[in-house]
Amino acid sequence: MSEPTPWRDPGLQQERTVLAWRRTGLALVIGSLTVGRLTMDTLGAAGLVPAVITAVLAAWVVGATLRGGRSAIAHPDEPTFDRVLRDGRVPAVVAVAAGTVAVVELAAAGMRIATL
Amino acid sequence: MTSTRWPRSVYGTGTEPDPRFSLANERTFLAWIRTSLALLAVAAAVDALPLGIGPTAQVVLAAVLALTGLLAAVHAWRGWARAEAAMRQDLPLPGNAAGMVVVVGVALAGVVLLVATLLRAAS
Numbered sequence: 753m754s755e756p757t758p759w760r761d762p763g764l765q766q767e768r769t770v771l772a773w774r775r776t777g778l779a780l781v782i783g784s785l786t787v788g789r790l791t792m793d794t795l796g797a798a799g800l801v802p803a804v805i806t807a808v809l810a811a812w813v814v815g816a817t818l819r820g821g822r823s824a825i826a827h828p829d830e831p832t833f834d835r836v837l838r839d840g841r842v843p844a845v846v847a848v849a850a851g852t853v854a855v856v857e858l859a860a861a862g863m864r865i866a867t868l
Numbered sequence: 869m870t871s872t873r874w875p876r877s878v879y880g881t882g883t884e885p886d887p888r889f890s891l892a893n894e895r896t897f898l899a900w901i902r903t904s905l906a907l908l909a910v911a912a913a914v915d916a917l918p919l920g921i922g923p924t925a926q927v928v929l930a931a932v933l934a935l936t937g938l939l940a941a942v943h944a945w946r947g948w949a950r951a952e953a954a955m956r957q958d959l960p961l962p963g964n965a966a967g968m969v970v971v972v973g974v975a976l977a978g979v980v981l982l983v984a985t986l987l988r989a990a991s
Contacts, residue, residue: 763888765887765888765891765892766891768891768895769891769894769895772894772895772898772899773894773898775902776898776901776902776905779901779902779905780901780905783905783908783909786909786912787908787909787912790912790913790915790916791912791915838873838887838890839873839874839879840873840874840875840878840879840948840949840952841874843894843897843944843945843948844874844875844945846898846901847897847901847941847942847944847945850901850904850905850908850937850940850941850944851938851941851942853905853908853937854904854908854934854935854937854938854941855938857908857911857912857915857930857934857937858931858934858935858938860915860930861911861915861927861930861931861934862931864915864923864927864930865927865928865931868923868924868927
């Protein structure tokens with residue numbers, strides 16, 4: 753770490769991580785909107801609003817993976833994509849988003865059980 | 869930058885691990901999130917589509933799957949934080965006992981589906 757030599761990572765760890773974030777973000781966009789739509793007749797807007805908020809957050813994650821052409825091959829110390837992610841904040845937001853989708857679906861199932 | 873990293877329970881102690889290991893830990897976290905989302909997608913589908921096993925069985929199946937998906941999301945975060953903290957302190961990685969919850973949830977969903985299908989076939 754003395755001189756700024758060109759970063760070379762034969763395992764492409766950074767790129768694989770960016771791609772993992774991207775496909776997770778896309779899955780979260782689709783998943784939250786699908787759950788919001790399928791629970792609409794049970795929960796209405798109460799399920800749709802958190803689903804749309806989650807989808808927007810997930811879309812932001814996808815956008816972050818696309819920002820900057822060099823981000824996928826950036827050095828881990830460079831202030832690009834990983835500056836946002838080398839920290840627990842974005843993982844926490846994504847975990848809470850997935851948890852929110854789960855709670856919406858659980859609420860819909862609970863409502864259905866209550867009205868059986 | 870380092871002092872503002874969150875959460876403190878992870879970044880408050882230890883030394884920076886090899887970035888590649890932090891990235892691998894992040895990908896494991898993301899794989900758990902996608903597992904959670906897969907369970908939730910199936911839960912929503914089961915809740916919405918007629919399966920021919922009766923409405924009660926369907927909604928119980930959906931609830932089991934959704935609860936398992938919720939636990940998978942919780943485990944994604946907890947597992948990430950514990951692994952990152954362990955790497956920073958040069959400790960052995962924590963075990964994956966919490967992953968067992970997902971195994972039990974999916975198995976339970978399988979049992980519900982099997983029993984409901986058999987009951988339907990018998991009647």
